[in-house]
Amino acid sequence: MAAASVTVPQAEMPLSPAMRGKVGMWCLIVAESSIFCIFVVAYLYYAGKSVSGPTPAQVLHVPIFASICLFSSSLTIVLSEKAIHRGNIKQFGIFWFLTLALGVIFLVETGIEWHRLIYNEGLTISTNLFGTTYYSLVGLHAFHVTVGAIGLTIILLFTLFGAVKMEHAGRIGVFAMYWHFVDAIWVVVLSVVYFIAR
Amino acid sequence: MAEAQPIVPPLVITPEREGSRPIVQVLHDWIVTVDHKRLGIMYFCYGILALVIGGIEASIMRAQLAVANNHLVSPETFNQMFTMHGTTMIFFAAMPIVFGIANYLTPLMIGARDMAFPRLNAWGFWMTALGGIILYFSFVGGFGLYGAGSAPDVGWFAYAPLTSPAFSVGHSTDYWTIGLLISGFGSIATGLNIMTTVLCMRGPGMKLGRMPMLVWLNSVMAFLVLVAIGPLTAAQLMLLIDRYLGGHFFDTQAGGSAVIWMHFFWIFGHPEVYILVLPAFGILSEVIPVFSRKPIFGYNIMVAATIAIGFISLSVWAHHMFTVGMTSYANAFFVASTAAIAVPTGIKIFNWIGTMWGGKITFTTPMLFSVAAVAQMLIAGLTGIMLASAPFDWQLGNSYFVIAHFHYVILGVIVFGVFAASYYWYPKVTGRMMSETLGKCHFWLFLIGFHVTFDFMHVPGLLGMPRRIYTYEASRGWEGWNLIVSIGVIFQALGVLFWVFNVLKSYFKGKIAGNDPWDAWTLEWSTTSPPPDYNYAELPVVRSRRPLWDLKHPEDPDWKYE
Amino acid sequence: MYPRSANCESNSSMPCEGRARRSSRQVARLALLFLACGSSAAAATFGPSPVPSLFSPDSTPAHDIYHLSLFVLAICLAIFIVVFSLIVYAVVKFRRRDQDDGHEPPQIYGSNQVELAWTVIPILIVVVLFLAAARVIHAIEDATFPPDAIEVTATGHQFWWEFQYPAYGFVTANELHAPIDKPMHITLLSADTDHSFWVPQLAGKTDLIPNRRNEMWIEPHALGHYVGQCAQYCGIQHAKMLLNVMVDSQADFQKWVQDQEAPAVTSEQVAAGRKVFEANACMNCHTIAGTPLANGRFGPDLTHLMSRTTIAAGAAPNTEENLTLWIKGPDAIKPGCLMPAMQLDDQDVKSLVAYLMSLH
Numbered sequence A: 001m002a003a004a005s006v007t008v009p010q011a012e013m014p015l016s017p018a019m020r021g022k023v024g025m026w027c028l029i030v031a032e033s034s035i036f037c038i039f040v041v042a043y044l045y046y047a048g049k050s051v052s053g054p055t056p057a058q059v060l061h062v063p064i065f066a067s068i069c070l071f072s073s074s075l076t077i078v079l080s081e082k083a084i085h086r087g088n089i090k091q092f093g094i095f096w097f098l099t100l101a102l103g104v105i106f107l108v109e110t111g112i113e114w115h116r117l118i119y120n121e122g123l124t125i126s127t128n129l130f131g132t133t134y135y136s137l138v139g140l141h142a143f144h145v146t147v148g149a150i151g152l153t154i155i156l157l158f159t160l161f162g163a164v165k166m167e168h169a170g171r172i173g174v175f176a177m178y179w180h181f182v183d184a185i186w187v188v189v190l191s192v193v194y195f196i197a198r
Numbered sequence B: 001m002a003e004a005q006p007i008v009p010p011l012v013i014t015p016e017r018e019g020s021r022p023i024v025q026v027l028h029d030w031i032v033t034v035d036h037k038r039l040g041i042m043y044f045c046y047g048i049l050a051l052v053i054g055g056i057e058a059s060i061m062r063a064q065l066a067v068a069n070n071h072l073v074s075p076e077t078f079n080q081m082f083t084m085h086g087t088t089m090i091f092f093a094a095m096p097i098v099f100g101i102a103n104y105l106t107p108l109m110i111g112a113r114d115m116a117f118p119r120l121n122a123w124g125f126w127m128t129a130l131g132g133i134i135l136y137f138s139f140v141g142g143f144g145l146y147g148a149g150s151a152p153d154v155g156w157f158a159y160a161p162l163t164s165p166a167f168s169v170g171h172s173t174d175y176w177t178i179g180l181l182i183s184g185f186g187s188i189a190t191g192l193n194i195m196t197t198v199l200c201m202r203g204p205g206m207k208l209g210r211m212p213m214l215v216w217l218n219s220v221m222a223f224l225v226l227v228a229i230g231p232l233t234a235a236q237l238m239l240l241i242d243r244y245l246g247g248h249f250f251d252t253q254a255g256g257s258a259v260i261w262m263h264f265f266w267i268f269g270h271p272e273v274y275i276l277v278l279p280a281f282g283i284l285s286e287v288i289p290v291f292s293r294k295p296i297f298g299y300n301i302m303v304a305a306t307i308a309i310g311f312i313s314l315s316v317w318a319h320h321m322f323t324v325g326m327t328s329y330a331n332a333f334f335v336a337s338t339a340a341i342a343v344p345t346g347i348k349i350f351n352w353i354g355t356m357w358g359g360k361i362t363f364t365t366p367m368l369f370s371v372a373a374v375a376q377m378l379i380a381g382l383t384g385i386m387l388a389s390a391p392f393d394w395q396l397g398n399s400y401f402v403i404a405h406f407h408y409v410i411l412g413v414i415v416f417g418v419f420a421a422s423y424y425w426y427p428k429v430t431g432r433m434m435s436e437t438l439g440k441c442h443f444w445l446f447l448i449g450f451h452v453t454f455d456f457m458h459v460p461g462l463l464g465m466p467r468r469i470y471t472y473e474a475s476r477g478w479e480g481w482n483l484i485v486s487i488g489v490i491f492q493a494l495g496v497l498f499w500v501f502n503v504l505k506s507y508f509k510g511k512i513a514g515n516d517p518w519d520a521w522t523l524e525w526s527t528t529s530p531p532p533d534y535n536y537a538e539l540p541v542v543r544s545r546r547p548l549w550d551l552k553h554p555e556d557p558d559w560k561y562e
Numbered sequence C: 001m002y003p004r005s006a007n008c009e010s011n012s013s014m015p016c017e018g019r020a021r022r023s024s025r026q027v028a029r030l031a032l033l034f035l036a037c038g039s040s041a042a043a044a045t046f047g048p049s050p051v052p053s054l055f056s057p058d059s060t061p062a063h064d065i066y067h068l069s070l071f072v073l074a075i076c077l078a079i080f081i082v083v084f085s086l087i088v089y090a091v092v093k094f095r096r097r098d099q100d101d102g103h104e105p106p107q108i109y110g111s112n113q114v115e116l117a118w119t120v121i122p123i124l125i126v127v128v129l130f131l132a133a134a135r136v137i138h139a140i141e142d143a144t145f146p147p148d149a150i151e152v153t154a155t156g157h158q159f160w161w162e163f164q165y166p167a168y169g170f171v172t173a174n175e176l177h178a179p180i181d182k183p184m185h186i187t188l189l190s191a192d193t194d195h196s197f198w199v200p201q202l203a204g205k206t207d208l209i210p211n212r213r214n215e216m217w218i219e220p221h222a223l224g225h226y227v228g229q230c231a232q233y234c235g236i237q238h239a240k241m242l243l244n245v246m247v248d249s250q251a252d253f254q255k256w257v258q259d260q261e262a263p264a265v266t267s268e269q270v271a272a273g274r275k276v277f278e279a280n281a282c283m284n285c286h287t288i289a290g291t292p293l294a295n296g297r298f299g300p301d302l303t304h305l306m307s308r309t310t311i312a313a314g315a316a317p318n319t320e321e322n323l324t325l326w327i328k329g330p331d332a333i334k335p336g337c338l339m340p341a342m343q344l345d346d347q348d349v350k351s352l353v354a355y356l357m358s359l360h
């Protein structure tokens, strides 16, 4: 946002232009949440309303490993943030890579799960209401993880080429917010899909 | 805080024009611009274009309905007309116009040099533009230009299962879905941008409690955009999944529910109408004080009322669904929440009256439009209250009474407000005044047209005329009324034409405005007209809600009282 | 204005109600005189009318709504008069005069007392409005029915109505018959898209939604032919999905029921027509009770077609010409409706119409 980097003299403003990245991300999170909210409502509303099988209880296995990976990726990204604040780019890179790896593992796991559901259980998005709501809700989340993973990759590449410096800590922080949000959403999706509406 | 250095009014300059430079270059500059002022102007013009297109569609409907058993257009064309009219007006006329005004004025009013994310700002505009283009591409799709091509014909809230592949063959509905989906992304981006700008980019001394009313209303509008567009986006995604991946969200054959679409749509749809009206309220809250020569009455309460409206409006959506057979408890709840909105809205109306009370009112064109808007908000709101009384709505719902109700708000308040804004800020934007005589003609023509059309439109509703019918029998006794309604449109169209002419003429012939033609009080009037790219050479330090008043009246500045 | 004459004719046969009702109508007229320039006063009529004004109810639920609406109108009218005159007063009184001294007026920033006043009073009004509405919601939605209430199942189709009388076991279309002064409980279903059952003089509207079961009820108090219309956009011919409700005396209703229960009898001279009917796709979409082949459900039941005053959901009077026109090409009467033109030669059409005309 170079175009907007104007230096406004500091008055007694709690939020400075420097913080607009974080504030903007918060706004995005609000908007995204309302989208997920609707999908969750749809999932809960249609739970058990399918006219034909298979049902969640029959085919769903709780993705414990995948979830652990995703959740721990929140931890690694926090560590990488700490690292860059300390100016330790190398450490930052390592933790950043770990975060990416964990995210990718999650996606792969999801892929395997879907493959099993489609080919072994015969559950597709058009099979029944459960299929429709399951794939769209989990898929919407997976899509967000993918976007995050792409972002992580790009920044990782920058790091490898030495383009990431200490002064970028702020923007890294903004990106980390998004990643945490994606994790938080998974808490909701996980509990709704695999526990509440089982 | 730094001692308030006076806001040095730069000397009046004749607005220099880009005429000299080659047209290609000028166009290029506009297309690649990230300047909030230019984007604001582009949003506004885009919206006006849509207003004219939507208006012409409306005129076609009115021509068809003017007499009984008319055969001017075919049934499907009529259905496409009201769908395109509604969609165009709400998403591509009203929203871009309010976004444009917010874009142009917010940074100027809070003493910033641009929006928080200029490039995102441009992206948002182009997404909105693209959405509209996709929607209108439907006209040339399908069976070519015959009738209205393959324009969508499912109504602007596209109730399921009419949108299911079974009942909507071909791609007409997809133009609607994808068009709105994409413009929705643009809206979210703009909402995010306005919100962040207001929170982070305020100039020195511009505390939240000192922001102009318009900025306040725009930030509440932005908040509603953030929370309300999401549900629409989600619903559109579900609809696409149903139509392309064989999903069953709204597939009543496979156990899906038609009613849940209504919920999802109106959870968006009701806040949407407040997204549109709040900026209009903001405009009134800027214009009325200046031309009454008094500060806005009860600033704090006005702000509180705005926030109250914002929150309550998230809990009233099902008043659009009183007839779908909800339980008596659900109906009762939504009667209560809906009627509750009357209170903060009433507070606003009363405070506007309070602002005029004891003032010295000059009836310039912007003030005329504003006063009319206040009175019309009163009437439109009261018809809303009638609809909010569920049993009464069981009779009035989906009748022309509803059509009359919301056109009363949308035209009577929003469009009138937008016209007021155009006369009020035109000098700031172009550096020249608009012609008052033409303005008065515009006002009276549009006022007459508006009332002839929409006052009388209530009547067929009360006589049991449902909406969305392409024809009716003479024996139903609706004919005379519909004729009157249609005649009014001619005056509205003339009024609009006067306005367009005025805008164009004044751009070249209008008399030089100077920085502060209205002797107003908010920051934007302290810079040149048109403002320089950087808005403010020296960011002004604000000590009260009316910085220019402080400047002009050092003997008793506002900050003494706040 | 316009409808007056039409009404008078249609009402000449109607029993006139008592003074009380009329005077309350006067109030309605008055309220509306202000609200809509006296317009619908013209339409406030007695008994059924082709102009189904909300202000001439003839059935219990419609009455409850009518009285609530007068109350709401009165309150809104009062608010309007007060606030509007405030606006006018302010605008006139405080306009800048020609002999103005050029000084700014005293700068008032607000006053908590008045703010409080114009916050509390509206709150009270809102509470009143809510209670009034809640009462009527309860009275109509949570009503219980006597065992002898007539049960009807109305199913919405694109773009016509199917009416089943489970108790009597027959099906008819587009024209609902109800006995006077007796509650009729209507179950609302839909075969395709959303529709809405709206006969303003009898009751408020309720939607017919696929995969959902809605209910409503009427209790008509005046004899005659009430018009209504589908009030939820349901597709290309939503405009021509009219509703006709015939309120009969108990005796007439019983007679009508007996006629409907009887199967169709084919006399010899129209046997040719019946052959055409059964030789073509007609029978796949239409039921004619008493004929083994014609049992389709996609179109209206034609068993007693001639007992109906209109065809195609009120699109045209039920006459020989219209039937001929209809069978030659339904689009001539109802463009876009779901009945195809059957491409029959004039001879077949002639005999077919003769057959249909015999279905009393």
Ligand code: HEA
Residues within 6 Å of the ligand: B273, B274, B276, B277, B319, B320, B321, B322, B338, B339, B341, B342, B343, B345, B346, B347, B349, B377, B378, B379, B380, B381, B382, B384, B385, B387, B388, B389, B393, B396, B397, B398, B402, B405, B406, B409, B410, C079, C083, C121, C122, C123, C125, C126
């Ligand atoms: C654009 C802006 C806008 C605004 C501001 C409003 C404002 C209101 N609207 Fe409206 N409405 C629409 C746009 C708007 N509406 C649209 C587009 C539709 C139709 C969509 C469609 O179906 O296509 C619609 C439809 C609609 C319906 C559904 C009708 C139906 O389809 O069956 C209802 C029902 O409750 C309703 C109610 C209200 C109410 C109670 C208000 C309130 O906010 C009004 C509050 C204001 C006042 C009451 C006046 C001032 C108050 C005082 C002077 C204080 C004293 C008064 C009292 C205490 C009562 N509206």
Ligand code: HEA
Residues within 6 Å of the ligand: B051, B052, B053, B054, B055, B056, B058, B059, B061, B062, B082, B083, B085, B086, B087, B089, B090, B093, B094, B155, B156, B157, B403, B407, B410, B411, B415, B453, B467, B468, B469, B489, B492, B493, B494, B496, B497
């Ligand atoms: C911003 C919102 C907005 C605006 C401004 C308008 C403006 C108008 N609307 Fe519309 N309207 C809606 C939003 C809006 N409407 C919505 C949401 C619906 C519901 C759709 C649905 O049911 O799905 C609706 C539905 C609707 C209907 C009901 C259709 C039906 O249910 O069958 C009608 C019927 O009269 C109507 C009429 C008009 C008219 C006469 C105007 C006039 O004010 C227009 C005046 C403006 C112009 C005429 C353009 C300017 C003219 C010129 C520049 C000159 C050139 C023009 C000519 C030569 C004619 N509108």
Ligand code: CUA
Residues within 6 Å of the ligand: C156, C157, C159, C194, C195, C196, C230, C231, C232, C233, C234, C235, C238, C239, C241
């Ligand atoms: Cu059926 Cu409209």
Ligand SMILES: [Cu+2]
Residues within 6 Å of the ligand: B269, B270, B273, B317, B319, B320
């Ligand atoms: Cu609403």
